[in-house]
Amino acid sequence: xxxxxxxxxxxxxxxxxxxxxxxxxxxxxxxxxxxxxxxxxxxxxxxxxxxxxxxxxxxxxxxxxxxxxxxxxxxxxxxxxxxxxxxxxxxxxxxxxxxxxx
Numbered sequence: 001x002x003x004x005x006x007x008x009x010x011x012x013x014x015x016x017x018x019x020x021x022x023x024x025x026x027x028x029x030x031x032x033x034x035x036x037x038x039x040x041x042x043x044x045x046x047x048x049x050x051x052x053x054x055x056x057x058x059x060x061x062x063x064x065x066x067x068x069x070x071x072x073x074x075x076x077x078x079x080x081x082x083x084x085x086x087x088x089x090x091x092x093x094x095x096x097x098x099x100x101x102x
Contacts, residue, residue, distance in 0.1 A: 011074035011075045012074055013027070013028060013031050013071065013074070014066075014067050014070035014071055014074070015027060015028075019057065023057040026050075026053045026054060026056070026057050027054055027057055027058070027067075029050050029053070029054075030050045030051060030053070030054040030079065031071060031075075031079075033046065033047045033050045033051075033082070034047075034071070034075075034077045034078070034079050034082050035075070035077055037077075037082040037085070037095055037096060037097045038077050038082075038096075038097050038098075038099050040096070041094040041095060041096035042082070042094065042095055042096075043092055043093070043094055043095070044086045044089040044090070044091065044092065044093050044094070044095050045091060045092055047082060047083075047086050047095065048086055051079075051083055051086075054079075064079075065080075067079070068080050076099055077097075077099065078097075081097055082095065082097055085097055
């Protein structure tokens with residue numbers, strides 16, 4: 001089961017209603033970092049720390065991919081694409097992802 005939180009851009013964050021409040025905050029932090037990567041850029045280390053925290057909340061790869069797909073269909077932003085860019089970047093480098101769809 002999932003819940004959603006509506007954002008100003010008229011899209012919703014995919015969330016799981018079984019998560020604790022702390023887990024929800026952790027996942028939303030990652031979504032915010034992904035948005036930041038597309039809109040203004042995010043520091044590599046900051047994103048990877050949030051991504052690792054996300055992996056603690058959602059340890060199963062299949063579930064991570066499902067959330068990424070839902071988030072991307074809602075927002076046009078991909079967690080995976082930001083993660084890939086961060087893997088290529090150097091420590092503390094700012095990562096900015098270009099999106100043709102937005």
